Amino acid sequence: MGDHRPNRRVFPEPQINSNPILGSGCIRPGRARVPSLKANVRNLQENCETTLESLGRWGRRWVPPRPWQHAALPLSGSDSTRNTCASFPESPRTVFGENNTSLTGPVLGLPWSAVGDHFSSLPRPRIHGSDPHADRAPAQRIPASPLTPVGRREKTQTQVPTAKQGAKGAAEASAALPTPPRLLRRPLPEPSGTRPAPRPPPPALTRRTPRLIGWPADRKRPRAPAAHAPLTRAPPRRLRRRGPAGIMLRVRALRLLGRRRASGVSVPGSCGPRHCSSGPLGVRDDAPGARAFFTTPIFYVNAAPHIGHLYSALLADALCRHRRLRVPSAAATRFSTGTDEHGLKIQQAAAAAGLAPAELCDRVSAQFQQLFREAGVSSTDFVRTTEARHRVAVQHFWGLLEARGLLYKGLYEGWYCASEECFLPEAKVTRQPGPSGDACPVSLESGHPVSWTKEENYIFRLSQFREPLRRWLRDDPQAVTPEPFRLAVLQWLEEELPDLSVSRRSSHLHWGIPVPGDDSQTIYVWLDALVNYLTVIGYPNAEFRAWWPATSHIIGKDILKFHAIYWPALLLGAGMSPPHRIYVHSHWTVCGQKMSKSLGNVVDPKTCLDRYTVDGFRYFLLRQGVPNWDCDYYDEKVVKLLDSELADALGGLLNRCTANRINPSGTYPVFCANCFPPAPGVAGPSARAQAEDYALVNAVATLPRQVAEHYDNFQIYKALEAVSSCVRQTNGFVQRHAPWKLSWESPVDAPWLGTVLHVALECLRVFGTLLQPVTPSLADKLLSRLGVSATERGLGELFFLPRFYGYPCPFEGRRLGPETGLLFPRLDQSRAWLVKAHRT
Template sequence: MRTPLRFITRSCKTVGSWQQGAFLTPFPTQCRIRRTSSDVCKEEKSYVTTPIFYVNASPHLGHLYSALLADCMHRYKLLRGFNSRFATGTDEHGLKIQQAADAAGEDPLTFCTGVSQSFRRLFSSCSVSFTDYIRTTEERHRRAVEHFWCTLRDKGLIYKGSYEGWYSTPDESFLTSTQVADTVDTTGQAVKVSLESGHKVEWLKEENYMFRLSAFRTPLLDWLQKSPDAIQPERFRQDVLQWLQDDLPDLSVSRQRSRLQWGIPVPGDPDHTVYVWLDALVNYLTVVGYPDDHNQWWNVTRHIVGKDILKFHAIYWPAFLLGAGLPPPRRIHAHSHWTVSGTKMSKSLGNVVDPFACSRAFTADGLRYFLLRRGVPDSDCDYTDHKVAKLLNAELADSLGGLLNRCAAPALNPTQTYPPFCPPSFPSEWDGRAVPEDYRMLDAVQSLPTSVERHYESLHVHKALEDIASCVRQTNGFVQRHAPWKLNGKDSGDRRWLDAIVHVSLECLRIYGTLLQPVVPQVADKLLSRLGVGADERKWTDLDFLPSYRGKDCPFRGRTLGPDTGVLFNRLESPSGDKQKPKKIKKQIISRQTN
């Protein structure tokens, strides 16, 4: 005879499952979701930015990944009830742009407008929901840069001096002798290159304006000591601390106008052009109304940047801000790069992945899910078409889509409603059908919002999605374990147990759909709509899992499900079921090369 599961009445605080004479982790009557004032206070603010993308070439997968991380953070903050802003845009000044426009036979502004529009099209096609799009060729940005420059100049932090050293045109930066190395070019000629980027450098001597970066080594170290989470992940914070072990030379912040015309002239000196990185970094202030209205947003700023531009954002930019009397960003999230089949993307190798073709081949949500699921901020990530198809088939089509299809199908749910939950059936002291694995599943789903919140906040989206995928697998195991399709619908006990299984599964799906909104907004909307969850019932405060289990009213009990809108996510397979489809897709994805 099986030992009955313990039944706890509504007045009790916990319900535990029974295993070898001992209770498992209690399932609490009160929801574990940590609710803060941000859940109800609409004035709590969030401001997240991508880097503004350089328009010397078309957008690639790495650009999209930065934008998706920022979009996920923005959507998550909106879900929490924040007043959130999300800024992205294009960096359109500098020598590389001037040269690219000349090569294309266009004036610089026309060239910039065309490439900037391609970024907007990509973001639109992938549901990137920015609130602000900034171009550095805008008049509002020129005014902000001029004011910022004058503020630094008036504080004595900018002076005119002669600069001599190695200069990388592609990187638009001067380098010290320790930052360059000897090599030979394709013709066998001896050249020097940047150790960091590999780009060729040339010796240059010219009169420029200099920023007193050397004065900010100690203030920057103090900032990082007082704000240990200012740069994430930790490995990148350690990189910045390592850079700060050496003295910081003063930084050249202008270029001779005779060499660089495409940029903002230095205020009061038309013979010089503002250094493109000083110009570009100010965009984050331009968006929020600098110099007039930025204060209400600036103290909540989060930058999301690739690791290759970390030094500009974690050393130069905070130093500029401190010099101008402004605080550094609240947080800088750096992320690593994407490779293709283990190799760095390169036009010469012909392996540059076209994100436009990817979004068409795998759908916008499919591409979003793959990049955010497999992207790991502190290590490079690898892309192949087969990996995309395999992951999406397993987790979106089969696991999540299959679960919804089972529980919403007329075979198990002939009334097409959110069936009632009968407490005497789950658990029951007289006819216990639940097993310990079921209680572990309930506990996992109950604690899921807390873990997802932690991972979204730290921008470890891949960890949040792993937790969700794990719970989806557990829920599928729950349904498979109890095989409700084998129950006798005419037997009252079987009918109650069937309803309980479907009710619990639909509740799990509701939680998954709500939590997935920042990552796959279209799939999540389709899922929640099928469950009959209204647009005003999809907030973080609605993550009250399985209230009927705790003797509370469930607002969805008896509700008619939404119309059947078809398969949640179509499998990415050829009709024969082989693995040729991704190979066919690959030709389409690689066909459009970055210019």
């Protein structure tokens, strides 16, 4: 029977009977008096504690015994014992043999995985999401045991007899089972007058020394994740274990977040989302210390800026400004832009202009900086690749790749496109008639001329990173947004990924950063340019780790391959994580045609800023620009959009609600809860709100969250569309109740008149707050007219219509701001010549 603690109830010896369904040898409990529920719980707790001490805290799966299984087991491997265990699969238990060895599989006649199916809801440690023995043949697999990682499904020849087989089938099945060794009950601790002391807490897990406690000594430990990969402990899960007593057990689990390693290439565990939020920006965690880093591509200085450059900068600026509304701390958000000033195109453009390359770069870079200042782009850093800090960062990054054995020198040949600064495969090259009528090779995608080049260069082992890149994109569906561009990158990775030439002969390209230790080679312009994202956050100093990889790149679709394939591969090669998000946008056309100097249809962004105002042109580009496809520009569209949405809808609403005739006191009127009850259908002598009014309140109350979701999904145009829709609803509310027909002198009309104006002004306050990332000057003008101070303009202070919900309103009774004139002037009257000029 074995030893037991004093005062513990022992169940009688199980009786072996014949059962027509389960076969001979089935167990049924004896008829002794069943102990109380309290005794069952105490026994289970003691068994749990002692069993967990022997098995370790984590890394092992344990199934507690049922109450009727507390009886001592027979000490011999008789046929009846084998039949008993094999014919009672619904009562799984862990049995310990000599030296405390688990014999779950042979004793029960079932593999451990099959027993675990009854308890599949238990928390399970996953070790990099893979089975370390999955690649073995079935005969070579390690037998199942309590130490087998979760997810294993071992196959066995032992089968449980079915109802049709009866006793004969059970006897045949039991004969095939191996004879188990002498079974012993696990020795219990010495009896004591007090309960056993609780186990000490597990050792603290640090980010620099992650480890798995209790991992089997005969198995290879998984490689620790990178130092910056977070380890998190899952909160306790409460699982219901159904038994005779219906006992609730609390189980703790440790989850190690990471990615499976690829052969030859290690993918850091932080390739996936690192933030608490599911939002793509990774900035929904507003805790102190949460950081976000936004970047535009650095723009090539071979030509003057156009609206495509400005559009990229405005997208990043709007995302950054919205982030600052959520996290006001200036140290929590960074935003960089700049100019790319190296490469063969710069060298050729400078020669054509009769200028030195440095002089051309200074001139064009100044144009970009001036444009961004005039457009209100709120970047925190403007980087130039000709700066000394960038040269240091590039050469350090090169040395890191070289030290890891990812660079080699070899002969590289292929079609080279000087306009795109890249080699093209044969499939991407076609022939078109040239000026002389001969067939000239050109790029199939861009139409730029290409030439056959053959030279000795340094080559990056890009082919080794094909699988890690595919896994990164599959594991994080929002790594590249929108979805069509992510699918395009995955399609590229289905093709062969050849190694990448990352240098040029200095005799051919001298305007660039030389290769460290080899002045005969110049670093490839794209490797040089991509490192700018590290330069602006302090690389190679350790401070850059505070910002990487919490990074969001905003790029055009023409440079997608460089940012979604080459750049992540280079980062992985340097032992760093890929960027958190890559947001891709399409291009702008003019009246359905691609902008081209030869066609004379290039749109000058500075001219547009002067014609339509800074806020007007910002609003147009972000309202009409859809990242998924190319967008068309023409003057009539700009005039129509700005007049209808900014001048008429928003500006007219503000003028109505602040006019002296309707609001002679110039204050935030008082909200009357009797006129606008908190729920529709509430009867009252003063209730005048209609069903449409409650729909408006609900729409505006949910608008900030809806706008935030659109920003997180890189759909700024949808955010502005939602704001515009609510503006129209608010105008309908004012038009429906016509406050100009009500009188402040009437005791019946005055409360409702004040309520109508109060609701309209509250809606305007929400609109002004949400428009700050897109039209900062216009929003400032609107909020100043409403008397909203600078400290009351964040999303954290945006509590819409608090009086409706029973809270005091800080603006009620406050004087409005000074008169600021028209919020936005109509363009069809003041600038009608633009439309006529376009038509002619």
